[in-house]
Amino acid sequence: MKNLFPYIGKEVTVTEDMCDFNGHMNVNHIKAVFEQGWEFTTKDFGFDEEYLESGFSSFTLEDNYRFKKEFLLGDKIFPAFRLFNVNAKLFHMIGALFDKDEVICAMYETVEGHIDMSERRMSPMDPKRLEKVFAIKKAHDAKGLIPYDVRLKIKDLEPNT
16 A cells, blocks of 8 residues: 555654543644655755745645544554645645554645745746656556545646646
8 A cells, every 4th residue: 555655754653742631642743743754845846955045935735634543652653645736836745644554544635835935925836847746746646546535636737837
């Protein structure tokens, strides 16, 4: 199942300070595990320091989390991600948290806007970057279908856009 998600984050062991009064991992710590897995955007998407210094970045516009199984003290979990869709101004990432048996226990989606920091508004990616990110999306699509309902949507990239 994890082969559907090309970007694999770091394994995390659920600690006592991550657990809440219900005895399972608190949602804020689950969100933090998803957040720590984004290093790939720097390298593969080219959202590196040079790009940020050129006046562009990305902002989170919408997130969605779903949980199928709780994580308990001592459980080992890891996040994995893939690019689900992209257009000139938006990219839609999906992720999953896996347990030690590589079973999907939580799902995550985010829609990120490409931002011109001089105006602090969404703006289109330059054509070269968009082509690169769209190629990543196509490569991720080739990994196979996601085995759950993806809830967030963005407009598809038009041909020759």
